[in-house]
Amino acid sequence: MQKRVEELTIIDKQVIRNDYICWEIQSDKVFDKIVPGQFINIHVKDSPGTFARRPFSIHTIDYHHNSIQFMMKVVGDGTKALSKLEIGDKMDVVYPLGNGFSISDEEESLLVGGGYGVAPLYHVAQELIAKGKKPCFLFGARTQNNFILLDRFKNIAELFITTEDGSAGHKGLVTDHPIWKERIASIKKIYSCGPESMMEAVAHIAEKNNILCEASLDQVMCCGVGVCLSCIKNTIRGNEATCLHGPVFNTNDIVW
Amino acid sequence: MQKRVEELTIIDKQVIRNDYICWEIQSDKVFDKIVPGQFINIHVKDSPGTFARRPFSIHTIDYHHNSIQFMMKVVGDGTKALSKLEIGDKMDVVYPLGNGFSISDEEESLLVGGGYGVAPLYHVAQELIAKGKKPCFLFGARTQNNFILLDRFKNIAELFITTEDGSAGHKGLVTDHPIWKERIASIKKIYSCGPESMMEAVAHIAEKNNILCEASLDQVMCCGVGVCLSCIKNTIRGNEATCLHGPVFNTNDIVW
Amino acid sequence: MVDLSVDIGGLIIKTPVMTASGTCGYGEELVDFMNIPDLGALVVKGTTLEPRQGNDYPRMTETASGLLNSIGLQNKGVHYFHDELYPRIEHLNDHIIVNVSGSRIEDYVSVCEILSDLTKCTAVEVNISCPNIKEGGIAFGTSCSEAAKVTKEVRKVWKKHMMVKLSPNVTHIAEIAKAVEDEGADSVSLVNTFLAMAIDAQSRKPILSTITGGLSGPAIKPIALNMVWQVYQAVKIPVIGMGGIMNAKDAIEFILAGATAIQVGTATFIDPASCIKVIRGIEEYCNEQGVKNVRELIGGLII
Amino acid sequence: MVDLSVDIGGLIIKTPVMTASGTCGYGEELVDFMNIPDLGALVVKGTTLEPRQGNDYPRMTETASGLLNSIGLQNKGVHYFHDELYPRIEHLNDHIIVNVSGSRIEDYVSVCEILSDLTKCTAVEVNISCPNIKEGGIAFGTSCSEAAKVTKEVRKVWKKHMMVKLSPNVTHIAEIAKAVEDEGADSVSLVNTFLAMAIDAQSRKPILSTITGGLSGPAIKPIALNMVWQVYQAVKIPVIGMGGIMNAKDAIEFILAGATAIQVGTATFIDPASCIKVIRGIEEYCNEQGVKNVRELIGGLII
């Protein structure tokens, strides 16, 4: 879909666990196809400390209502100011941005996520399921309470979890989960989104096992449309703007 | 009363005529004596375009509840941002500032006001009445709709009005009102607050008739405590900070 | 109908609004957001003789009402621009102005020579003010004699419009402007970014990989506005003003201070359609104020 | 207990936080808001030989994250300060630093001579950087030789601590700093305000009566921070940093960049208790970070 700047209307706001908000924002105009892994870039008004826009992954799309859901963790001034908005208020959004994941034809795929990185994987799984594929989620967190909305994910696909403190699921990092040993032969594609260290570790496993792997990078962004060149990542093609040529990269192309 | 910086709690908010708000804000701490004509200086959060504080005259004080009422006209970014606050929210206020009017012992006095300048005259009248004096209001506006809360003033003292378009009261400027001819002999003190041109015209009448006259100047302010020297007015003593040596001046001292 | 066209020194552009170099990529990135041909000119990313990877990440951070960057002129070099990029973007505007940078005078000259045969490249903007490369750049822009030298050498090979972009990191910017005017610059553009720095108190480290960078955005507007006004009074060639222009009101202020045209930089990061919104806003302002011709406003400050 | 005392060059002050000249009056105006003796020093309003009315109203306006002023050194002259003001404020701090301004070198010298006998006036801040007076002021601060000359002449008559306040409106601020160090300055303070301008697009007039003024506040912080860092690397005498410090975090950044002490200016207009809040915040930061002595942080930027 063509990129645009638009004032979208907040039609739903769910506060989860105090520090996460799940928003739904609606456009007056019709949506074309939006690719899972694409993101939106929001202008924060009423926050003197916030000058640049703030990027958030698209969690899911409702094409009937031309609305976008995204999950926002409240971390600093920008997200704090946004968190004060209510249903009916407007958000000034540039969207849809970035390349998104390439939803390919492999039968089985693993969707590895951590932190707010799980958000776009929901959209990925939806597309895979629509194509008749079998996605499987593997999420990691430091401790049980750090997960959000696990039920929502469980409802659409198989879900495995790890926690560093062992409070839920397998104890350890996502890369320590037994699933890697058990299913490594059948997994043909990995989609990952989360902390960079996690994505890098996953990429190494993928590389060793010759699995196609895509990761959605989390560079600090500003313009979101490829013109400021602040969000670069070194790739085999040189420094690339992650907002334009990414945020999703084939992990083999990334110089970590 | 000693000056202080404090977060006051909004305990009342009345929107009047769309563009005026009558606020009541309350302190946890006890008030000492606040002089009519003193003002408060508010820090506007959540407004990227507003850097300096914004000054507002005290409309009246409730010493039992340690609360201050003030009337705010919504004109620009700062007042727009403030207008979004609700009962229960806090305002970051420096107060009480300036010298205030000298409530003197003259039997009859005229309180001449225009625009938001009427606000502090209410407090002045209250003090005069408490002292057993007879204040009388004379307010001017361009047109009838520009007056606010006239009833409130009418309730405590005699009230005359003028409008430039003749839509209410006497047609013309406040200085055109017949009261000047009728009562000039008995008026011993004038308190004025409003547009500078009005206050200057009133001051000339006062001077000609040898009436003691005080005016509350409306210079653009910043610090409100006499340290930035931005709010100066030329007086017979040289440039003086109106926030510290004013906002109220004996009009004979002002070099208009 | 307001006439928005201006003459920036032998070059007539249809509106007084251009992109600022390094803030609009090559124009292609913005086609979804606005009709690029409506802009007065498209000023593309700083271009050097050799490709440059730019500085390491992180190379941008927010400051109060501003941005601090040390991109460091990442670009694929003039040959790539000439052969690959230009053909892709030549339809985007009648005036594609290439911002030319280098660390040696010979580099500026070579880049300009290579660009000479590109029809739509009707002007170059000689960047003697980039704070983010180690040698050259800003060094040329902070001394009258060096600034004059670069201008003189480029003038020898570049026959079309030559705009020289000045650094604000100087004591007397008007003197630098006069020096480049004397050597044949057709216009001056100002300002480039201010040398600045950001530190993370918690980690006690600089935020940018390069320690220092260049400050842009509304924070610098009042300083830039004064510089435009100073230069306007000192030179006869047109002045292209920029520095924190976020909307039409800001643009009008620069024009009143003496700018014949203006560039929109950082604003594009906040709203990718900023340039076109500024143009529409200038038009509205002219309509409201009864201005038939935007040229009436140039240097029209009432004092 | 954190030790907050610092030595700014033969003068030990109990905390590294001072008021900035022209932003705290004479301290008296702020007694309701904080305990002035807790500050490292009280730097009072710019003082000239003769009384000055300052510039016409309006002489201040808001800009994005900043303030633009052209107060123009309104003060009642050094004799009034000596005879009337000093006795009233001498109890407010052990170090009352008078900011000395003038349009001729002889004026600086005379003012300092008159101040010599005031016990609590342990230092002067020689202001060679005021952008808001017609002659002198900034002219002294934008040339190494002029800056050196003022410093040299004042040094002859002023035996106590001499701080020289530098202008940021220069190409190489470190060179000016070195010039005044060579002539015997005990410390340098920087930065003063940036020459800047504001225009009202609607009326097409300048907003200030003086057309241009000086910019202060958070907008300039990243530029000021870089200048402090540059000067810190160039001179051996202590650097007093300022420019947009609004809170303890900002103050720590300046100290990490090389400031031995800092001054709080514009912040006082937004919160009259800013200085004391900055001191408390520095103390907290030191406690959190396990810093026993604020001196450990000076120039402690990790690169």
Ligand SMILES: Cc1cc2nc3c(=O)[nH]c(=O)nc-3n(C[C@H](O)[C@H](O)[C@H](O)COP(=O)(O)OP(=O)(O)OC[C@H]3O[C@@H](n4cnc5c(N)ncnc54)[C@H](O)[C@@H]3O)c2cc1C
């Ligand atoms: C492509 C992309 C997609 C994203 N998707 C989501 C999402 O779906 N949900 C979500 O909650 N967040 C997402 N983020 C992160 C989100 O943009 C930041 O959390 C947000 O910008 C913080 O703004 P703030 O003003 O509240 O915090 P700030 O005050 O700017 O920063 C607060 C803290 O967060 C850190 N921070 C700021 N930006 C980033 C960043 N981009 N990455 C990592 N740390 C950062 C800062 O260093 C600081 O420690 C995404 C980021 C990118 C680049």
Ligand SMILES: Cc1cc2nc3c(=O)[nH]c(=O)nc-3n(C[C@H](O)[C@H](O)[C@H](O)COP(=O)(O)OP(=O)(O)OC[C@H]3O[C@@H](n4cnc5c(N)ncnc54)[C@H](O)[C@@H]3O)c2cc1C
């Ligand atoms: C001592 C004093 C007492 C005041 N009391 C009241 C009061 O009781 N109620 C009330 O509504 N207002 C009062 N004001 C005026 C009030 O401070 C301004 O209206 C307010 O600061 C505007 O802020 P803003 O950000 O909304 O507007 P801005 O965006 O700052 O300005 C909007 C418009 O208002 C004009 N303006 C801004 N400040 C002033 C000013 N001080 N005087 C005149 N015009 C100004 C600007 O030039 C501009 O045209 C008082 C001012 C002073 C100095």
Ligand SMILES: Cc1cc2nc3c(=O)[nH]c(=O)nc-3n(C[C@H](O)[C@H](O)[C@H](O)COP(=O)(O)O)c2cc1C
């Ligand atoms: C991210 C970024 C990259 C820039 N790159 C260049 C450049 O390549 N060449 C150049 O002359 N100026 C460059 N500039 C400076 C801008 O063109 C402009 O002069 C400056 O940002 C001030 O304008 P603004 O405040 O509107 O952004 C860059 C600025 C930014 C913010």
Ligand SMILES: Cc1cc2nc3c(=O)[nH]c(=O)nc-3n(C[C@H](O)[C@H](O)[C@H](O)COP(=O)(O)O)c2cc1C
């Ligand atoms: C209203 C005002 C008046 C000032 N007067 C003086 C002065 O008299 N002498 C001086 O050296 N600096 C003066 N300054 C400059 C400040 O001391 C300080 O150097 C500058 O404002 C930067 O610091 P800040 O951003 O913290 O305000 C003045 C600044 C302002 C805003």
Ligand code: FES
């Ligand atoms: S955020 Fe600007 S190029 Fe990616």
Ligand code: FES
């Ligand atoms: S507002 Fe600062 S001195 Fe009056």
